[in-house]
Amino acid sequence: MKLTRTKQYELPFAVLGLATTPDGANAYAACMDGSVHAVEMATGKKEVFEKKHSSYASGCVLLPDGKTLISAGYDGTLLWHDVATRKCIREVKAHSFWSWQMALSPDGRRVASVTGQYIAGGWKYEPAAESEPSVRVYDTASGALVASYSHTPPVLSCAFSPDSKHLAAANMMGEVRVWDVQAKGDKPVSQWTSPDFTSWGTTKSHHYSGGIYGLVFSPDGNALLGCGMGPMGDPMAGNGKMTWQRWDWRSGKKIDQIKDGQHGSGLMETLAFHPDGKHFLMAGRQAQGTWNAAVFSATDGSLITSWDSKSRLTHGRFTADGKSLVASVITGAGKVKPGQPWGAMGRVQMYSVEG
Structure with missing residues (x-):
């Protein structure tokens, strides 16, 4: 498999969230200034949605009919936007803290948002108990709250089954919990912990860091993949092992993980299956090594291809035909002279997928 970048469009602010139409013709980018932008991928034409979040816009999802976009932000708010008019049609206060990540159910009926602040709960610096439900699920048609689930904060990622x-x-x-969203109550049907995504600082500062930043179910619904960064002694360095693991989510048993020698160091934050079900993408930010984005075999977990995008790749979305990948990017501002504005730090990219 070979991926080649074919298009790149600048956005004024770093991109934290990405949604796309199935054909990749249009992309929607949630940016660090709180704005959400629509990007026409053929021409690069850009339009901004009318209402902004009051803090970082952390994610966005597009409903299956293509008419409504829902965004989330560090203001703890979910915004419903009309795609045609770019106007906000609903606002829901989901959390008192940040929305770290959101996910849309494949049938388009539910949207989930996760939150939580890391506050030391004892002398071992273990996280304090949540002050509000860390996982909330809303009806996309009405905006009504349909479920609240407890977890240990901060909860950084979420995903619906196919x-x-x-x-x-x-x-x-590194704690994973799975709930049946059709059942009553908030007891998980499965839960387990992987110690391979969390660090305890032994130099400079002493606290926990890391976590599972990306989750995705396999297309057959039998496995769950998570990605992040392996343990490191200096939590400020950001140089833990790039890592992913795959589990049988019903039992929590680990099935597979990234192979030794196939990784560098850095935080991996996005996972996406190719429509063929035989490959998956993992990407993020590089601290050391030769790549920050790679495609792996879904059969045996081997590395198929990798590349260095020279910037932080926050999300990747394959088109329905599998021939293209749309990605959201955060890049450095470069040298900024005193009194001069920073350069554009956001990018939306398209890659062709061959083989």
């Missing part, structure tokens, strides 16, 4: 019946969420401590 049949829309289950929701998984993972936190900084």
